[in-house]
Amino acid sequence: MLFLQWQMLQKYTWPYSDLLIKMGVISMWKQMKEDIAAIFERDPAARSTLEVVLTYAGLHAIWGYRISHKLWKSGWFTLARMVSQFTRFLTGIEIHPGARIGKQLFIDHGAGVVIGETCEIGDYVTIYQGVTLGGTGKEKGKRHPTVGNNVIIATGAKVLGSFKIGDNSKIGAGSVVLQEVPPNATVVGIPGKIVIQDGVRVGCDLDHVNLPDPVADMIRQMQRDIDRLRNELETLREDRKENERSIV
Numbered sequence: 617m618l619f620l621q622w623q624m625l626q627k628y629t630w631p632y633s634d635l636l637i638k639m640g641v642i643s644m645w646k647q648m649k650e651d652i653a654a655i656f657e658r659d660p661a662a663r664s665t666l667e668v669v670l671t672y673a674g675l676h677a678i679w680g681y682r683i684s685h686k687l688w689k690s691g692w693f694t695l696a697r698m699v700s701q702f703t704r705f706l707t708g709i710e711i712h713p714g715a716r717i718g719k720q721l722f723i724d725h726g727a728g729v730v731i732g733e734t735c736e737i738g739d740y741v742t743i744y745q746g747v748t749l750g751g752t753g754k755e756k757g758k759r760h761p762t763v764g765n766n767v768i769i770a771t772g773a774k775v776l777g778s779f780k781i782g783d784n785s786k787i788g789a790g791s792v793v794l795q796e797v798p799p800n801a802t803v804v805g806i807p808g809k810i811v812i813q814d815g816v817r818v819g820c821d822l823d824h825v826n827l828p829d830p831v832a833d834m835i836r837q838m839q840r841d842i843d844r845l846r847n848e849l850e851t852l853r854e855d856r857k858e859n860e861r862s863i864v
């Protein structure tokens with residue numbers, strides 16, 4: 617169906633193709649086709665183009681973002697934010713119009729996804745529901761992450777701060793990532809730790825139940841020192857008593 621639409625578009629717009637290229641209509645159409653292709657490549661549940669176009673909130677959010685980003689770049693900041701908020705109202709996905717997104721981003725399910733203003737996202741990235749690409753506070757300037765190409769950010773993960781997630785990396789479900797991730801790494805946990813790097817398992821304690829308690833460790837060490845000193849004092853007292861007895 618999409619192929620037919622494409623042929624019709626070419627047939628009827630051919631005389632005006634230069635104008636349409638200048639207006640960016642043809643490149644926009646190409647981008648839309650790529651967005652749909654990305655879904656078929658990465659979601660085994662996708663069955664038909666019609667279903668994808670009508671029911672994928674992630675796709676609607678990306679198309680809404682494209683409009684708001686164009687407005688943002690043209691200086692229509694408030695209108696851009698309004699389009700972005702309206703898209704959020706429809707999809708539950710908030711993409712700031714100032715964010716920079718590469719080709720074939722796939723947002724699966726989508727609800728609760730937040731992508732901040734100074735975020736940069738590379739090509740072929742996959743993001744699941746509940747992901748936040750945000751800042752850590754009220755800092756100004758570049759304050760959101762830069763995500764490389766082919767990155768997967770699993771459901772509920774939070775990536776907070778201005779650092780890079782390297783190409784081909786995976787961020788595990790529910791992780792909170794607060795520092796740079798090298799390329800080809802898998803990061804899991806809170807705070808996020810690298811567990812796989814270039815296909816090799818990295819030694820990492822994933823025991824999230826028995827977390828270390830430095831204060832309790834310090835108190836235990838002090839108690840051991842006090843016991844040792846007490847024993848030494850007791851021995852010295854005994855020695856002194858012995859000496860006094862031998863003098864008498």
Ligand SMILES: CC(C)(COP(=O)(O)OP(=O)(O)OC[C@H]1O[C@@H](n2cnc3c(N)ncnc32)[C@H](O)[C@@H]1OP(=O)(O)O)[C@@H](O)C(=O)NCCC(=O)NCCS
Pocket residue numbers: 725744768769770771786787788789790791802803804805811812817822
């Ligand atoms: C991060 C992820 C992509 C890693 O997959 P992987 O590269 O195959 O790595 P593994 O599954 O071998 O996991 C490596 C280690 O991390 C642990 N781990 C994996 N995901 C984890 C997570 N989200 N939180 C905590 N630990 C995790 C594994 O238990 C394993 O530990 P072990 O070495 O002690 O056994 C995957 O686990 C994940 O989180 N997928 C979520 C996908 C998603 O969001 N689906 C939603 C669909 S709606």
